[in-house]
Amino acid sequence: MTMLTPKRTAVVLFNLGGPDEPDAIRPFLFNLFYDPSIIGAPTPIRFLLANFIARRREKPAREIYGLIGGKSPLLENTQAQAAALDAVLNADGQGEVRSFIAMRYWHPMSTETAAAVKEFAPDLVVLLPLYPQWSTTTSASSLRVWREAAETVGLKAETRVVCCYPTEPGFVAASANLIRPAYEEASKHGAPRVLFSAHGLPKRVVAAGDPYQQQCERTAQAIASALDIPGLDWVNCYQSRVGPLEWIGPSTDAEIRRAGQDKVPILIVPIAFVSEHSETLVEIEIEYRHLAQHEGVPHFARVPTVGTEPAFIGGLARLVRQSMECDRFMCSQTKGRLCPTGFSGCPQRAN
Structure with missing residues:
Protein backbone atom coordinates (compact mmCIF):
# COMPACT_ATOMS: atom_id res chain seq x y z
CA MET A 1 0.00 0.00 0.00
CA THR A 2 1.31 3.47 -0.92
CA MET A 3 0.89 6.09 1.76
CA LEU A 4 -0.92 9.37 1.10
CA THR A 5 1.17 12.50 0.63
CA PRO A 6 1.56 14.03 4.11
CA LYS A 7 0.46 17.61 4.76
CA ARG A 8 3.65 18.47 6.64
CA THR A 9 7.01 16.75 6.18
CA ALA A 10 10.29 17.26 7.99
CA VAL A 11 13.40 16.26 6.06
CA VAL A 12 16.42 15.70 8.29
CA LEU A 13 19.76 16.02 6.53
CA PHE A 14 22.48 13.99 8.24
CA ASN A 15 26.06 15.17 7.92
CA LEU A 16 29.37 14.86 9.75
CA GLY A 17 29.59 18.35 11.22
CA GLY A 18 32.70 20.37 11.92
CA PRO A 19 34.09 22.83 14.45
CA ASP A 20 32.56 26.31 14.17
CA GLU A 21 35.47 28.02 15.97
CA PRO A 22 39.02 27.06 17.02
CA ASP A 23 37.96 26.21 20.59
CA ALA A 24 35.47 23.69 19.22
CA ILE A 25 38.16 21.61 17.56
CA ARG A 26 39.09 19.44 20.56
CA PRO A 27 35.49 18.62 21.60
CA PHE A 28 34.64 17.91 17.96
CA LEU A 29 37.54 15.46 17.76
CA PHE A 30 36.50 13.87 21.05
CA ASN A 31 32.95 13.36 19.77
CA LEU A 32 34.32 11.81 16.58
CA PHE A 33 36.57 9.28 18.26
CA TYR A 34 34.11 8.53 21.08
CA ASP A 35 31.66 7.16 18.50
CA PRO A 36 31.52 3.36 18.95
CA SER A 37 31.19 3.06 15.18
CA ILE A 38 34.66 4.61 14.87
CA ILE A 39 36.38 2.99 17.87
CA GLY A 40 34.71 -0.19 18.96
CA ALA A 41 36.32 -0.48 22.40
CA PRO A 42 34.28 -0.72 25.64
CA THR A 43 32.99 2.65 26.85
CA PRO A 44 35.59 3.41 29.57
CA ILE A 45 38.48 2.55 27.24
CA ARG A 46 36.88 4.41 24.33
CA PHE A 47 36.45 7.48 26.53
CA LEU A 48 40.15 7.47 27.44
CA LEU A 49 41.21 6.85 23.85
CA ALA A 50 38.97 9.63 22.53
CA ASN A 51 40.42 12.08 25.05
CA PHE A 52 43.97 11.04 24.19
CA ILE A 53 43.46 11.26 20.41
CA ALA A 54 41.62 14.59 20.66
CA ARG A 55 44.45 16.14 22.67
CA ARG A 56 47.08 14.71 20.36
CA ARG A 57 45.36 15.79 17.14
CA GLU A 58 44.16 19.22 18.30
CA LYS A 59 47.29 21.14 17.26
CA PRO A 60 47.53 19.75 13.70
CA ALA A 61 43.77 20.12 13.34
CA ARG A 62 44.01 23.79 14.35
CA GLU A 63 46.63 24.26 11.65
CA ILE A 64 44.39 22.58 9.09
CA TYR A 65 41.32 24.66 9.95
CA GLY A 66 43.51 27.75 10.14
CA LEU A 67 44.04 27.40 6.40
CA ILE A 68 40.30 27.79 5.79
CA GLY A 69 39.41 30.53 8.25
CA GLY A 70 39.68 28.69 11.58
CA LYS A 71 36.49 26.66 11.24
CA SER A 72 34.67 24.18 9.03
CA PRO A 73 32.42 25.55 6.27
CA LEU A 74 30.32 22.39 6.36
CA LEU A 75 27.34 23.81 8.25
CA GLU A 76 26.95 26.79 5.93
CA ASN A 77 27.25 24.49 2.91
CA THR A 78 24.63 22.14 4.32
CA GLN A 79 22.31 25.04 5.12
CA ALA A 80 22.54 26.12 1.48
CA GLN A 81 21.66 22.60 0.36
CA ALA A 82 18.71 22.51 2.76
CA ALA A 83 17.40 25.82 1.41
CA ALA A 84 17.78 24.64 -2.20
CA LEU A 85 16.03 21.35 -1.41
CA ASP A 86 13.13 23.13 0.31
CA ALA A 87 12.68 25.38 -2.71
CA VAL A 88 12.32 22.36 -5.01
CA LEU A 89 10.11 20.33 -2.69
CA ASN A 90 7.72 23.18 -1.94
CA ALA A 91 7.38 24.31 -5.54
CA ASP A 92 4.65 21.77 -6.40
CA GLY A 93 2.33 22.70 -3.54
CA GLN A 94 1.99 19.10 -2.30
CA GLY A 95 2.11 19.93 1.38
CA GLU A 96 4.64 21.85 3.43
CA VAL A 97 8.21 20.51 3.56
CA ARG A 98 10.93 21.85 5.82
CA SER A 99 14.51 20.64 5.98
CA PHE A 100 16.44 20.36 9.23
CA ILE A 101 20.13 19.59 9.78
CA ALA A 102 21.48 17.02 12.23
CA MET A 103 25.26 16.87 12.51
CA ARG A 104 26.90 13.80 14.01
CA TYR A 105 29.86 15.32 15.85
CA TRP A 106 29.10 19.03 16.29
CA HIS A 107 26.16 21.39 16.44
CA PRO A 108 23.37 21.25 15.53
CA MET A 109 23.39 17.71 16.89
CA SER A 110 20.57 15.19 16.81
CA THR A 111 18.91 15.97 20.15
CA GLU A 112 18.54 19.70 19.45
CA THR A 113 17.36 18.98 15.90
CA ALA A 114 14.87 16.37 17.06
CA ALA A 115 13.41 18.93 19.47
CA ALA A 116 13.04 21.43 16.62
CA VAL A 117 11.38 18.80 14.43
CA LYS A 118 8.96 17.92 17.23
CA GLU A 119 8.00 21.59 17.52
CA PHE A 120 7.34 21.66 13.76
CA ALA A 121 4.86 18.79 14.36
CA PRO A 122 5.25 16.94 11.05
CA ASP A 123 3.04 14.14 9.77
CA LEU A 124 6.14 12.44 8.40
CA VAL A 125 9.89 12.60 8.99
CA VAL A 126 12.27 11.66 6.16
CA LEU A 127 15.86 10.98 7.23
CA LEU A 128 18.24 11.79 4.39
CA PRO A 129 21.98 11.19 4.92
CA LEU A 130 24.23 13.43 2.85
CA TYR A 131 26.40 10.36 2.37
CA PRO A 132 25.51 8.81 -1.01
CA GLN A 133 27.20 5.53 -0.06
CA TRP A 134 26.01 3.65 3.02
CA SER A 135 28.51 2.84 5.75
CA THR A 136 28.15 1.56 9.27
CA THR A 137 30.53 4.38 10.28
CA THR A 138 28.48 7.24 8.82
CA SER A 139 24.80 6.80 7.90
CA ALA A 140 24.23 3.93 10.33
CA SER A 141 25.89 5.84 13.16
CA SER A 142 23.79 8.94 12.46
CA LEU A 143 20.61 6.88 12.31
CA ARG A 144 21.36 5.18 15.62
CA VAL A 145 21.91 8.52 17.36
CA TRP A 146 18.79 10.00 15.76
CA ARG A 147 16.64 7.19 17.12
CA GLU A 148 18.01 7.84 20.61
CA ALA A 149 17.42 11.60 20.23
CA ALA A 150 13.86 11.16 18.94
CA GLU A 151 13.05 8.94 21.91
CA THR A 152 14.62 11.42 24.33
CA VAL A 153 12.49 14.36 23.12
CA GLY A 154 9.35 12.30 22.53
CA LEU A 155 9.23 12.69 18.76
CA LYS A 156 6.79 10.01 17.56
CA ALA A 157 6.07 11.03 13.95
CA GLU A 158 6.04 8.36 11.26
CA THR A 159 9.53 8.07 9.81
CA ARG A 160 11.16 7.01 6.54
CA VAL A 161 14.88 6.58 5.84
CA VAL A 162 16.76 7.09 2.58
CA CYS A 163 19.60 4.67 3.11
CA CYS A 164 21.85 5.11 0.07
CA TYR A 165 21.99 6.50 -3.45
CA PRO A 166 25.46 5.79 -4.89
CA THR A 167 24.33 5.98 -8.52
CA GLU A 168 21.32 8.32 -8.23
CA VAL A 303 36.78 19.18 -9.02
CA PRO A 304 34.28 20.84 -6.63
CA THR A 305 31.76 18.84 -4.64
CA VAL A 306 28.23 18.71 -6.02
CA GLY A 307 27.01 21.19 -3.37
CA THR A 308 23.86 22.91 -4.61
CA GLU A 309 24.18 21.83 -8.25
CA PRO A 310 20.59 21.74 -9.57
CA ALA A 311 20.89 18.15 -10.80
CA PHE A 312 22.05 16.96 -7.38
CA ILE A 313 19.36 18.87 -5.47
CA GLY A 314 16.79 17.54 -7.93
CA GLY A 315 18.02 14.03 -7.20
CA LEU A 316 17.68 14.56 -3.45
CA ALA A 317 14.15 15.86 -4.00
CA ARG A 318 13.25 12.71 -5.94
CA LEU A 319 14.57 10.56 -3.10
CA VAL A 320 12.47 12.47 -0.59
CA ARG A 321 9.32 12.25 -2.72
CA GLN A 322 9.88 8.54 -3.21
CA SER A 323 10.13 8.06 0.55
CA MET A 324 7.02 10.17 1.14
CA GLU A 325 5.05 7.87 -1.16
CA CYS A 326 6.64 4.62 -0.02
CA ASP A 327 5.22 2.08 2.43
CA ARG A 328 8.70 0.84 3.42
CA PHE A 329 10.56 2.20 6.44
CA MET A 330 13.87 2.29 4.57
CA CYS A 331 14.39 2.93 0.87
CA SER A 332 17.47 3.03 -1.32
CA GLN A 333 17.47 4.95 -4.61
CA THR A 334 15.66 1.95 -6.11
CA LYS A 335 13.54 1.35 -2.97
CA GLY A 336 15.02 -2.13 -2.46
CA ARG A 337 18.41 -3.66 -1.73
CA LEU A 338 21.45 -2.41 -3.65
CA CYS A 339 24.15 -4.52 -1.98
CA PRO A 340 25.05 -7.97 -3.27
CA THR A 341 24.34 -10.90 -0.97
CA GLY A 342 26.98 -11.28 1.72
CA PHE A 343 27.20 -7.70 2.94
CA SER A 344 26.02 -8.03 6.53
CA GLY A 345 26.24 -4.24 6.93
CA CYS A 346 23.65 -3.64 4.21
CA PRO A 347 20.80 -1.58 5.68
CA GLN A 348 18.25 -3.51 3.57
CA ARG A 349 19.28 -6.97 4.78
CA ALA A 350 16.26 -7.23 7.11
CA ASN A 351 13.97 -4.68 5.50
Whole structure:
Protein backbone atom coordinates (compact mmCIF):
# COMPACT_ATOMS: atom_id res chain seq x y z
CA MET A 1 0.00 0.00 0.00
CA THR A 2 1.31 3.47 -0.92
CA MET A 3 0.89 6.09 1.76
CA LEU A 4 -0.92 9.37 1.10
CA THR A 5 1.17 12.50 0.63
CA PRO A 6 1.56 14.03 4.11
CA LYS A 7 0.46 17.61 4.76
CA ARG A 8 3.65 18.47 6.64
CA THR A 9 7.01 16.75 6.18
CA ALA A 10 10.29 17.26 7.99
CA VAL A 11 13.40 16.26 6.06
CA VAL A 12 16.42 15.70 8.29
CA LEU A 13 19.76 16.02 6.53
CA PHE A 14 22.48 13.99 8.24
CA ASN A 15 26.06 15.17 7.92
CA LEU A 16 29.37 14.86 9.75
CA GLY A 17 29.59 18.35 11.22
CA GLY A 18 32.70 20.37 11.92
CA PRO A 19 34.09 22.83 14.45
CA ASP A 20 32.56 26.31 14.17
CA GLU A 21 35.47 28.02 15.97
CA PRO A 22 39.02 27.06 17.02
CA ASP A 23 37.96 26.21 20.59
CA ALA A 24 35.47 23.69 19.22
CA ILE A 25 38.16 21.61 17.56
CA ARG A 26 39.09 19.44 20.56
CA PRO A 27 35.49 18.62 21.60
CA PHE A 28 34.64 17.91 17.96
CA LEU A 29 37.54 15.46 17.76
CA PHE A 30 36.50 13.87 21.05
CA ASN A 31 32.95 13.36 19.77
CA LEU A 32 34.32 11.81 16.58
CA PHE A 33 36.57 9.28 18.26
CA TYR A 34 34.11 8.53 21.08
CA ASP A 35 31.66 7.16 18.50
CA PRO A 36 31.52 3.36 18.95
CA SER A 37 31.19 3.06 15.18
CA ILE A 38 34.66 4.61 14.87
CA ILE A 39 36.38 2.99 17.87
CA GLY A 40 34.71 -0.19 18.96
CA ALA A 41 36.32 -0.48 22.40
CA PRO A 42 34.28 -0.72 25.64
CA THR A 43 32.99 2.65 26.85
CA PRO A 44 35.59 3.41 29.57
CA ILE A 45 38.48 2.55 27.24
CA ARG A 46 36.88 4.41 24.33
CA PHE A 47 36.45 7.48 26.53
CA LEU A 48 40.15 7.47 27.44
CA LEU A 49 41.21 6.85 23.85
CA ALA A 50 38.97 9.63 22.53
CA ASN A 51 40.42 12.08 25.05
CA PHE A 52 43.97 11.04 24.19
CA ILE A 53 43.46 11.26 20.41
CA ALA A 54 41.62 14.59 20.66
CA ARG A 55 44.45 16.14 22.67
CA ARG A 56 47.08 14.71 20.36
CA ARG A 57 45.36 15.79 17.14
CA GLU A 58 44.16 19.22 18.30
CA LYS A 59 47.29 21.14 17.26
CA PRO A 60 47.53 19.75 13.70
CA ALA A 61 43.77 20.12 13.34
CA ARG A 62 44.01 23.79 14.35
CA GLU A 63 46.63 24.26 11.65
CA ILE A 64 44.39 22.58 9.09
CA TYR A 65 41.32 24.66 9.95
CA GLY A 66 43.51 27.75 10.14
CA LEU A 67 44.04 27.40 6.40
CA ILE A 68 40.30 27.79 5.79
CA GLY A 69 39.41 30.53 8.25
CA GLY A 70 39.68 28.69 11.58
CA LYS A 71 36.49 26.66 11.24
CA SER A 72 34.67 24.18 9.03
CA PRO A 73 32.42 25.55 6.27
CA LEU A 74 30.32 22.39 6.36
CA LEU A 75 27.34 23.81 8.25
CA GLU A 76 26.95 26.79 5.93
CA ASN A 77 27.25 24.49 2.91
CA THR A 78 24.63 22.14 4.32
CA GLN A 79 22.31 25.04 5.12
CA ALA A 80 22.54 26.12 1.48
CA GLN A 81 21.66 22.60 0.36
CA ALA A 82 18.71 22.51 2.76
CA ALA A 83 17.40 25.82 1.41
CA ALA A 84 17.78 24.64 -2.20
CA LEU A 85 16.03 21.35 -1.41
CA ASP A 86 13.13 23.13 0.31
CA ALA A 87 12.68 25.38 -2.71
CA VAL A 88 12.32 22.36 -5.01
CA LEU A 89 10.11 20.33 -2.69
CA ASN A 90 7.72 23.18 -1.94
CA ALA A 91 7.38 24.31 -5.54
CA ASP A 92 4.65 21.77 -6.40
CA GLY A 93 2.33 22.70 -3.54
CA GLN A 94 1.99 19.10 -2.30
CA GLY A 95 2.11 19.93 1.38
CA GLU A 96 4.64 21.85 3.43
CA VAL A 97 8.21 20.51 3.56
CA ARG A 98 10.93 21.85 5.82
CA SER A 99 14.51 20.64 5.98
CA PHE A 100 16.44 20.36 9.23
CA ILE A 101 20.13 19.59 9.78
CA ALA A 102 21.48 17.02 12.23
CA MET A 103 25.26 16.87 12.51
CA ARG A 104 26.90 13.80 14.01
CA TYR A 105 29.86 15.32 15.85
CA TRP A 106 29.10 19.03 16.29
CA HIS A 107 26.16 21.39 16.44
CA PRO A 108 23.37 21.25 15.53
CA MET A 109 23.39 17.71 16.89
CA SER A 110 20.57 15.19 16.81
CA THR A 111 18.91 15.97 20.15
CA GLU A 112 18.54 19.70 19.45
CA THR A 113 17.36 18.98 15.90
CA ALA A 114 14.87 16.37 17.06
CA ALA A 115 13.41 18.93 19.47
CA ALA A 116 13.04 21.43 16.62
CA VAL A 117 11.38 18.80 14.43
CA LYS A 118 8.96 17.92 17.23
CA GLU A 119 8.00 21.59 17.52
CA PHE A 120 7.34 21.66 13.76
CA ALA A 121 4.86 18.79 14.36
CA PRO A 122 5.25 16.94 11.05
CA ASP A 123 3.04 14.14 9.77
CA LEU A 124 6.14 12.44 8.40
CA VAL A 125 9.89 12.60 8.99
CA VAL A 126 12.27 11.66 6.16
CA LEU A 127 15.86 10.98 7.23
CA LEU A 128 18.24 11.79 4.39
CA PRO A 129 21.98 11.19 4.92
CA LEU A 130 24.23 13.43 2.85
CA TYR A 131 26.40 10.36 2.37
CA PRO A 132 25.51 8.81 -1.01
CA GLN A 133 27.20 5.53 -0.06
CA TRP A 134 26.01 3.65 3.02
CA SER A 135 28.51 2.84 5.75
CA THR A 136 28.15 1.56 9.27
CA THR A 137 30.53 4.38 10.28
CA THR A 138 28.48 7.24 8.82
CA SER A 139 24.80 6.80 7.90
CA ALA A 140 24.23 3.93 10.33
CA SER A 141 25.89 5.84 13.16
CA SER A 142 23.79 8.94 12.46
CA LEU A 143 20.61 6.88 12.31
CA ARG A 144 21.36 5.18 15.62
CA VAL A 145 21.91 8.52 17.36
CA TRP A 146 18.79 10.00 15.76
CA ARG A 147 16.64 7.19 17.12
CA GLU A 148 18.01 7.84 20.61
CA ALA A 149 17.42 11.60 20.23
CA ALA A 150 13.86 11.16 18.94
CA GLU A 151 13.05 8.94 21.91
CA THR A 152 14.62 11.42 24.33
CA VAL A 153 12.49 14.36 23.12
CA GLY A 154 9.35 12.30 22.53
CA LEU A 155 9.23 12.69 18.76
CA LYS A 156 6.79 10.01 17.56
CA ALA A 157 6.07 11.03 13.95
CA GLU A 158 6.04 8.36 11.26
CA THR A 159 9.53 8.07 9.81
CA ARG A 160 11.16 7.01 6.54
CA VAL A 161 14.88 6.58 5.84
CA VAL A 162 16.76 7.09 2.58
CA CYS A 163 19.60 4.67 3.11
CA CYS A 164 21.85 5.11 0.07
CA TYR A 165 21.99 6.50 -3.45
CA PRO A 166 25.46 5.79 -4.89
CA THR A 167 24.33 5.98 -8.52
CA GLU A 168 21.32 8.32 -8.23
CA PRO A 169 21.04 9.93 -11.70
CA GLY A 170 21.02 13.53 -10.41
CA PHE A 171 24.10 12.94 -8.26
CA VAL A 172 25.90 11.28 -11.17
CA ALA A 173 24.87 13.99 -13.66
CA ALA A 174 25.94 16.82 -11.33
CA SER A 175 29.34 15.16 -10.83
CA ALA A 176 29.84 14.68 -14.56
CA ASN A 177 28.83 18.28 -15.29
CA LEU A 178 31.49 19.55 -12.88
CA ILE A 179 34.17 17.26 -14.27
CA ARG A 180 33.81 18.10 -17.97
CA PRO A 181 35.25 21.66 -17.98
CA ALA A 182 38.10 20.61 -15.70
CA TYR A 183 38.82 17.62 -17.95
CA GLU A 184 38.88 19.84 -21.03
CA GLU A 185 41.38 22.19 -19.38
CA ALA A 186 43.55 19.30 -18.18
CA SER A 187 43.56 17.83 -21.69
CA LYS A 188 45.79 20.72 -22.78
CA HIS A 189 48.55 19.06 -20.75
CA GLY A 190 48.11 15.48 -21.97
CA ALA A 191 45.59 12.67 -21.58
CA PRO A 192 44.13 13.24 -18.09
CA ARG A 193 43.64 10.61 -15.41
CA VAL A 194 40.56 11.03 -13.23
CA LEU A 195 40.96 10.05 -9.58
CA PHE A 196 37.58 9.37 -7.99
CA SER A 197 38.54 9.90 -4.36
CA ALA A 198 36.50 8.85 -1.33
CA HIS A 199 37.20 8.89 2.40
CA GLY A 200 38.86 5.59 3.27
CA LEU A 201 37.99 2.95 5.87
CA PRO A 202 40.04 0.36 7.71
CA LYS A 203 40.03 -2.95 5.83
CA ARG A 204 38.59 -4.76 8.81
CA VAL A 205 35.42 -2.62 8.65
CA VAL A 206 34.82 -3.65 5.04
CA ALA A 207 35.77 -7.25 5.78
CA ALA A 208 33.06 -7.27 8.46
CA GLY A 209 30.42 -6.63 5.79
CA ASP A 210 30.32 -2.85 5.36
CA PRO A 211 29.13 -2.11 1.78
CA TYR A 212 30.82 1.31 1.53
CA GLN A 213 33.72 0.34 -0.74
CA GLN A 214 31.48 -1.58 -3.11
CA GLN A 215 29.11 1.38 -3.35
CA CYS A 216 31.99 3.83 -3.93
CA GLU A 217 33.14 1.65 -6.82
CA ARG A 218 29.63 1.78 -8.26
CA THR A 219 29.62 5.58 -7.97
CA ALA A 220 32.95 5.89 -9.79
CA GLN A 221 31.84 3.54 -12.54
CA ALA A 222 28.55 5.39 -13.01
CA ILE A 223 30.20 8.81 -13.28
CA ALA A 224 32.87 7.49 -15.65
CA SER A 225 30.13 6.04 -17.85
CA ALA A 226 28.16 9.30 -17.75
CA LEU A 227 31.20 11.25 -18.94
CA ASP A 228 31.17 9.11 -22.11
CA ILE A 229 34.80 9.94 -22.92
CA PRO A 230 36.42 7.32 -25.18
CA GLY A 231 39.36 5.66 -23.50
CA LEU A 232 38.85 7.52 -20.22
CA ASP A 233 41.68 6.83 -17.77
CA TRP A 234 40.20 6.65 -14.28
CA VAL A 235 40.66 4.98 -10.92
CA ASN A 236 38.70 4.79 -7.66
CA CYS A 237 40.94 5.62 -4.67
CA TYR A 238 40.74 6.53 -0.99
CA GLN A 239 42.06 9.36 1.18
CA SER A 240 42.21 10.59 4.80
CA ARG A 241 43.91 7.56 6.35
CA VAL A 242 44.59 7.87 10.10
CA GLY A 243 45.99 5.44 12.65
CA PRO A 244 48.02 2.25 12.33
CA LEU A 245 45.36 -0.04 10.81
CA GLU A 246 45.54 -1.19 7.19
CA TRP A 247 43.05 0.76 5.06
CA ILE A 248 41.30 0.01 1.80
CA GLY A 249 43.08 1.16 -1.32
CA PRO A 250 44.53 2.23 -3.56
CA SER A 251 45.32 5.40 -1.65
CA THR A 252 44.87 8.75 -3.34
CA ASP A 253 48.42 9.85 -2.53
CA ALA A 254 49.81 6.64 -4.08
CA GLU A 255 47.80 7.34 -7.24
CA ILE A 256 49.17 10.88 -7.35
CA ARG A 257 52.72 9.47 -7.19
CA ARG A 258 51.88 7.01 -9.97
CA ALA A 259 50.56 9.86 -12.11
CA GLY A 260 53.85 11.67 -11.53
CA GLN A 261 55.75 8.64 -12.73
CA ASP A 262 53.48 8.37 -15.79
CA LYS A 263 53.64 12.15 -16.40
CA VAL A 264 49.87 12.46 -16.82
CA PRO A 265 47.64 15.34 -15.67
CA ILE A 266 45.12 14.47 -12.97
CA LEU A 267 41.70 15.55 -11.78
CA ILE A 268 40.64 14.60 -8.26
CA VAL A 269 36.90 14.15 -7.93
CA PRO A 270 35.37 13.80 -4.44
CA ILE A 271 32.67 11.13 -4.72
CA ALA A 272 31.75 10.53 -1.06
CA PHE A 273 31.73 14.22 -0.06
CA VAL A 274 28.83 16.35 -1.29
CA SER A 275 29.88 19.54 0.54
CA GLU A 276 33.21 21.33 0.82
CA HIS A 277 35.11 20.86 4.06
CA SER A 278 38.64 20.20 5.30
CA GLU A 279 39.09 16.97 3.31
CA THR A 280 38.40 18.80 0.04
CA LEU A 281 39.65 22.34 0.75
CA VAL A 282 42.83 21.35 2.60
CA GLU A 283 43.66 17.69 2.01
CA ILE A 284 42.88 17.71 -1.72
CA GLU A 285 43.30 21.36 -2.70
CA ILE A 286 46.45 22.12 -0.67
CA GLU A 287 48.16 18.92 0.45
CA TYR A 288 47.52 16.81 -2.65
CA ARG A 289 48.24 19.73 -4.96
CA HIS A 290 51.61 20.16 -3.25
CA LEU A 291 52.29 16.42 -3.53
CA ALA A 292 51.41 16.48 -7.23
CA GLN A 293 53.83 19.34 -7.84
CA HIS A 294 56.55 17.52 -5.89
CA GLU A 295 55.97 14.31 -7.87
CA GLY A 296 56.11 16.06 -11.25
CA VAL A 297 52.44 15.76 -12.22
CA PRO A 298 52.09 18.08 -15.25
CA HIS A 299 48.66 19.43 -14.25
CA PHE A 300 46.48 19.13 -11.12
CA ALA A 301 42.82 20.05 -10.70
CA ARG A 302 40.36 19.58 -7.86
CA VAL A 303 36.78 19.18 -9.02
CA PRO A 304 34.28 20.84 -6.63
CA THR A 305 31.76 18.84 -4.64
CA VAL A 306 28.23 18.71 -6.02
CA GLY A 307 27.01 21.19 -3.37
CA THR A 308 23.86 22.91 -4.61
CA GLU A 309 24.18 21.83 -8.25
CA PRO A 310 20.59 21.74 -9.57
CA ALA A 311 20.89 18.15 -10.80
CA PHE A 312 22.05 16.96 -7.38
CA ILE A 313 19.36 18.87 -5.47
CA GLY A 314 16.79 17.54 -7.93
CA GLY A 315 18.02 14.03 -7.20
CA LEU A 316 17.68 14.56 -3.45
CA ALA A 317 14.15 15.86 -4.00
CA ARG A 318 13.25 12.71 -5.94
CA LEU A 319 14.57 10.56 -3.10
CA VAL A 320 12.47 12.47 -0.59
CA ARG A 321 9.32 12.25 -2.72
CA GLN A 322 9.88 8.54 -3.21
CA SER A 323 10.13 8.06 0.55
CA MET A 324 7.02 10.17 1.14
CA GLU A 325 5.05 7.87 -1.16
CA CYS A 326 6.64 4.62 -0.02
CA ASP A 327 5.22 2.08 2.43
CA ARG A 328 8.70 0.84 3.42
CA PHE A 329 10.56 2.20 6.44
CA MET A 330 13.87 2.29 4.57
CA CYS A 331 14.39 2.93 0.87
CA SER A 332 17.47 3.03 -1.32
CA GLN A 333 17.47 4.95 -4.61
CA THR A 334 15.66 1.95 -6.11
CA LYS A 335 13.54 1.35 -2.97
CA GLY A 336 15.02 -2.13 -2.46
CA ARG A 337 18.41 -3.66 -1.73
CA LEU A 338 21.45 -2.41 -3.65
CA CYS A 339 24.15 -4.52 -1.98
CA PRO A 340 25.05 -7.97 -3.27
CA THR A 341 24.34 -10.90 -0.97
CA GLY A 342 26.98 -11.28 1.72
CA PHE A 343 27.20 -7.70 2.94
CA SER A 344 26.02 -8.03 6.53
CA GLY A 345 26.24 -4.24 6.93
CA CYS A 346 23.65 -3.64 4.21
CA PRO A 347 20.80 -1.58 5.68
CA GLN A 348 18.25 -3.51 3.57
CA ARG A 349 19.28 -6.97 4.78
CA ALA A 350 16.26 -7.23 7.11
CA ASN A 351 13.97 -4.68 5.50
